[in-house]
Amino acid sequence: MPAVLLRVNGTTHELDLEPQVSLLDALREHLGLTGTKKGCDQGACGACTVLADGVRVNACLALAVQYEGREITTIEGVASPLQAAFVAHDGFQCGYCTSGQICSAIGMLAEHGDDVPSAVTEHLAAGGVELTDAEIRERMSGNLCRCGAYNGIVAAIKEVAGADAAARVPAEAAR
Amino acid sequence: MTGPRDATNQNQLMTQMESPPRPQSAAGPVVGKPIDRVDGQAKTSGQARFAAEYPYPGLAYAALVHSTVARGRVTGFDVAEAAAVPGVLTILTHENAPSMKPPPRATLTNGGMIVTGTTVNYLNTDEVHWNGQPVAVVVAETLEAAREAAGLVRVAYRESQATVDFATEEEHAVPLKGNPLQRGTARKGDAEAAFRVAPVSVDLRFTTPPLNHNAIEPHATTAVWDGDRLTVHEGTQGIAWLRAHLAARFGVPEASVRVISPFVGGAFGGKGPVWAGTLLTVLAARATGRPVRMMLTREGVYRTVGGRSPSIQRVALGAAADGRLTALIHTGVTGTGRVGGLPEAVTSPSGHLYAAPNILLRHSLVELDLLPNTFMRAPGEAPGTFALEAAMDELADKLGMDPITLRMRNEPETNPIDGKRFSHRLLREAYAYGAQRFGWADRTPEPGSMRDGRWLVGMGVATAHHGTMRFTANVTVRLSADGSVLVRCGLQEMGMGAATAQAQIAADALGVPFEAVRVEYGDSTLPTGPGAGASAQTVSVAASLLAACDKLRRKVRALGEGGSLAEILARAGRDHVEAAVGSQTRLGTLAGQAKFIAKFLRDHRRWVKAGCGAQFCEVRVDPDTGEIRVSRWLGVFDVGKVINAKTAASQLRGGIVMGIGMALSEETLVDPRTGRIMNPSLAEYHVPVHADIPPIDIHYLDEPDPTMPLGLLGLGEIGVTGVAAAIANAVHHATGKRVHDLPITLDKLL
Numbered sequence: 005m006p007a008v009l010l011r012v013n014g015t016t017h018e019l020d021l022e023p024q025v026s027l028l029d030a031l032r033e034h035l036g037l038t039g040t041k042k043g044c045d046q047g048a049c050g051a052c053t054v055l056a057d058g059v060r061v062n063a064c065l066a067l068a069v070q071y072e073g074r075e076i077t078t079i080e081g082v083a084s085p086l087q088a089a090f091v092a093h094d095g096f097q098c099g100y101c102t103s104g105q106i107c108s109a110i111g112m113l114a115e116h117g118d119d120v121p122s123a124v125t126e127h128l129a130a131g132g133v134e135l136t137d138a139e140i141r142e143r144m145s146g147n148l149c150r151c152g153a154y155n156g157i158v159a160a161i162k163e164v165a166g167a168d169a170a171a172r173v174p175a176e177a178a179r
Numbered sequence: 180m181t182g183p184r185d186a187t188n189q190n191q192l193m194t195q196m197e198s199p200p201r202p203q204s205a206a207g208p209v210v211g212k213p214i215d216r217v218d219g220q221a222k223t224s225g226q227a228r229f230a231a232e233y234p235y236p237g238l239a240y241a242a243l244v245h246s247t248v249a250r251g252r253v254t255g256f257d258v259a260e261a262a263a264v265p266g267v268l269t270i271l272t273h274e275n276a277p278s279m280k281p282p283p284r285a286t287l288t289n290g291g292m293i294v295t296g297t298t299v300n301y302l303n304t305d306e307v308h309w310n311g312q313p314v315a316v317v318v319a320e321t322l323e324a325a326r327e328a329a330g331l332v333r334v335a336y337r338e339s340q341a342t343v344d345f346a347t348e349e350e351h352a353v354p355l356k357g358n359p360l361q362r363g364t365a366r367k368g369d370a371e372a373a374f375r376v377a378p379v380s381v382d383l384r385f386t387t388p389p390l391n392h393n394a395i396e397p398h399a400t401t402a403v404w405d406g407d408r409l410t411v412h413e414g415t416q417g418i419a420w421l422r423a424h425l426a427a428r429f430g431v432p433e434a435s436v437r438v439i440s441p442f443v444g445g446a447f448g449g450k451g452p453v454w455a456g457t458l459l460t461v462l463a464a465r466a467t468g469r470p471v472r473m474m475l476t477r478e479g480v481y482r483t484v485g486g487r488s489p490s491i492q493r494v495a496l497g498a499a500a501d502g503r504l505t506a507l508i509h510t511g512v513t514g515t516g517r518v519g520g521l522p523e524a525v526t527s528p529s530g531h532l533y534a535a536p537n538i539l540l541r542h543s544l545v546e547l548d549l550l551p552n553t554f555m556r557a558p559g560e561a562p563g564t565f566a567l568e569a570a571m572d573e574l575a576d577k578l579g580m581d582p583i584t585l586r587m588r589n590e591p592e593t594n595p596i597d598g599k600r601f602s603h604r605l606l607r608e609a610y611a612y613g614a615q616r617f618g619w620a621d622r623t624p625e626p627g628s629m630r631d632g633r634w635l636v637g638m639g640v641a642t643a644h645h646g647t648m649r650f651t652a653n654v655t656v657r658l659s660a661d662g663s664v665l666v667r668c669g670l671q672e673m674g675m676g677a678a679t680a681q682a683q684i685a686a687d688a689l690g691v692p693f694e695a696v697r698v699e700y701g702d703s704t705l706p707t708g709p710g711a712g713a714s715a716q717t718v719s720v721a722a723s724l725l726a727a728c729d730k731l732r733r734k735v736r737a738l739g740e741g742g743s744l745a746e747i748l749a750r751a752g753r754d755h756v757e758a759a760v761g762s763q764t765r766l767g768t769l770a771g772q773a774k775f776i777a778k779f780l781r782d783h784r785r786w787v788k789a790g791c792g793a794q795f796c797e798v799r800v801d802p803d804t805g806e807i808r809v810s811r812w813l814g815v816f817d818v819g820k821v822i823n824a825k826t827a828a829s830q831l832r833g834g835i836v837m838g839i840g841m842a843l844s845e846e847t848l849v850d851p852r853t854g855r856i857m858n859p860s861l862a863e864y865h866v867p868v869h870a871d872i873p874p875i876d877i878h879y880l881d882e883p884d885p886t887m888p889l890g891l892l893g894l895g896e897i898g899v900t901g902v903a904a905a906i907a908n909a910v911h912h913a914t915g916k917r918v919h920d921l922p923i924t925l926d927k928l929l
Contacts, residue, residue: 022321022323024323025323029322029323032231032232033321033322036234037225038225038228038229038231038232039224039225039226040225041229041395041396041444042231042397042474043395043396043397043477043861044397044477044860044861044862045476045477046477046860046861046862047862048477048860048861048862049395049861051395078225079223079224079225080224080225082224082225086223087220087223087224088223090219090223091215091216091219091220091223092215094215094216094825094826094828094829096222096223096674097445097673097674097675097676097826097829097830097833098394098395098396098442098443098444098445098446098673098674099218099221099222099223099227099442099444099674100229100394100395100396100444100445101395102222102223103225106223137874138870140869141869141870141872142869142870144869145868145869145870146868147869148395148861148866148868149395149869150392150393150394150395150445150447150837150866151445151674151829151833152829152832152833152834152835152836152837152867152872153829153832153833154836154867154869154872155832155872155874155875156829157869158869
């Protein structure tokens, strides 16, 4: 089996991996980094979202060997105000999609900062698009939450993005 | 079960009864507050560990081979190619698998068997009962090898005639025989006769499709045998149920089975029963002598874990010109598997919601050669409220009445079907508050009369309703001299915030800060908890926890007086004091269950206990494409006392999100020729995504129910009820079109 050098959360790991091993299975089964979740294994739910050089990817659709030399960040390597904001706004229930939501949100905010438009952006080339609820919801739609914590997730992202620091879900201000 | 005569007797009895008792406990300093979840840090840092995430040396991986025919017998396997895949350890089929006992029938002394998902004794039989039934298991050194080899196993079948199409089987439906908790047929007066002469009436047929839970964590099991001792990591709604079931199936004592389930990645009913994946992982571990892990593929979840039954419902309403109902007829047909499943009680809400003098409810079942259905969030009441509440809207239309006015005109004083008293019912208050908060008065009644730019705007309402249940729970509470409190109970955490809520209750009961309380849960070595189902876990544990805290206080006060409980302990030189509620012995458990059930049934005969609520929604419909967007939502709920303002609102909101999916996009498609599910993936079964969900405003009335511990009525399921009807009603208001068949996809508006 070929040795694959995977750099994850700042540490380089040498792994013997069959070429068909996905990045997701390499993280979960070979590196014990189980914070990244498997929900569908076919790119439909976003639970496996990680960051590769800061860009969000579905780790289940990525082969580990393709990510040699890239800087992979999983939830275990994340230290973001989003995490506390998710707790404060109750942006999860069971917690299974949460790692993916948080990694996706980090990648999404970077895309927004780079003026990447979304399907609801009115003027695609304008830049400086305001990160409205509609923009956040559209940009986060690749991450499913079956518990239905979407309102809390949007509120958490909005708070951290500074788009509207006062936008707390009514009657649920943090303790 | 209850005829008109019974109802009269019941009414006479009730006038002699005392008024409802007062709530057992008042709200304290943290109960009711929006406290953050105790597991928030673990869940946002990737440290919360789920069933497939426990490492074991020598761990092997398993993968399922699913039948491709609906009914018949397996006549042979060709495993040569599969066995040649490097790393394959064994391929288990009915020809070589170790034996497993068939599931015993559920009895009062055998409670764990109520979670038998199907009666099929997997890999111990050559019979095939549905398209997708597991017929072989591959065990391999790696996940990749197991999966690859599973795809290479060739299976030969002798097929039999199978009945798989629910829609064409309606005429063969058999009336359901009832039991004390679920009526098959119930009547009051002569509803058919009253309906025939009603001045104003509607007679409508509704259909709802099969649905799947689609918890984001696929069912997963890690199983380890050590001699006759079994350890299972599993995401389950019932640790004790699963332990009992596995002990029975594998012929070992319950004490030899340990189930560990601290986190469950969503369940919604789908992780209540014991399904093939769990059993076959344990079987594979026994056959290979290795720790074995199996996480079902998403397709595997659809093929082996039952979902919600489809339904065909008739709602016929007769009314006087002033809107008072004279007849309410609600009949329903649902499906079940020939090898298991349960009747989805779609007519149940119609026994409780409206004061019609003549009511007829009838539920019939068809048995199909399909994977058995099972509980899914608000069984019966989710699809049942769709039909009833959409029909009420249509009747309001015909009467030229506001739909809220019509509902209030028919709001009953006692339970309509049998005259029992409501322990609690604030539906009038919910509608009054909701109408004002939502701006219902701004609605112009004429369909198609409201617009926002190009969008047609519609506003709809419907009633939410969910019956209240309770189970037994064993709990221990320990107070240490340092003031810390440890609550131990084998409860399940699927996202409700169960440990957080119990910590709040214990903090108030013992007068300690919330932060001083720790809750241990999710392990069968703990005192036996209730199952997490029927919206009953919080109240079940709370009842025992309050009793245990009372006991603990008395024990401590026996040691001395003055100061806090911890100070008394410290002065008495005691390290800790513990109190327990519930017996852990088999005999004690049975005695406890018998006492509980007797009390429960007695209570059930006296009161109707349920949560209710008013769902308000606004939709926008594109006049050219028929695209429907939900733009606003308000849910006002009467769910008794609320323990945690934050997690309660989230759970109610989550139910509404699931209801929006049920209304607009969710549908499990079964091939009517082969019985095979055609869309077994999250790409083809459409659950709501971020972009589908507007801000959902949640309000609850927070008045304790006088007959329930702490005044709780349960709130895990009620959120999903009434949602589909509110949307259907709003779509009609926007477009003038009535859609009676879920989901309301845009093609149905064109």
